[in-house]
Each structure stands twice: as structure tokens, then as C-alpha cells.
Amino acid sequence: MNTYQAFSRETLSSFKTLAEQCRYLLSCKISATASGKALQARVGDFALPVFCNGDEYQTIQKAVFWLKTQAANYLNAAKQQEI
Numbered sequence: 376m377n378t379y380q381a382f383s384r385e386t387l388s389s390f391k392t393l394a395e396q397c398r399y400l401l402s403c404k405i406s407a408t409a410s411g412k413a414l415q416a417r418v419g420d421f422a423l424p425v426f427c428n429g430d431e432y433q434t435i436q437k438a439v440f441w442l443k444t445q446a447a448n449y450l451n452a453a454k455q456q457e458i
Contacts, residue, residue, distance in 0.1 A: 382419030
């Protein structure tokens with residue numbers, strides 16, 4: 376059984392970097408709701424820009440991958456700026 380943090384927009388906005396925001400979103404429960412013909416990933420009332428024509432599980436997996444990729448891209452760009 377997984378334990379998730381309760382989602383809060385105030386907490387999300389308190390993080391200064393995209394990587395921190397992604398890490399926070401990953402600690403909260405991700406769900407999927409119908410959006411037209413596809414499912415859209417959400418964390419609480421916060422809609423992620425992730426859509427999937429599959430089932431809820433596939434949508435959540437796609438959202439996790441997207442959040443991890445966004446965090447990694449941000450960290451890689453930050454490292455490049457340090458050089």
C-alpha cells in the first residue's frame with residue numbers, strides 16, 4: 376500500500392524549481408480523468424499536460440515518465456549553465 380502526500384497548490388507553488396515541483400507531484404497520488412476521447416493525468420485538481428488513449432494505468436505511467444523527464448531535463452539544463 377502506497378502512502379501519498381495530500382496535494383496542495385500552495386505547496387506546489389512554494390517550490391522554486393521545476394525539478395522540485397516535479398518531485399513533489401510525484402509524491403502525490405496521480406489519477407486520470409476523461410478529457411474528450413482520451414484520459415488526462417491529474418494530481419488532485421491540478422491537470423497535467425499528459426493525455427493517453429489507453430487505460431488509467433497507462434495514463435498514470437505516462438505521467439510519471441513525463442514528470443521524471445521534465446525534472447531530468449531541468450537539472451541537465453541547470454548543469455549546462457554552470458559550465
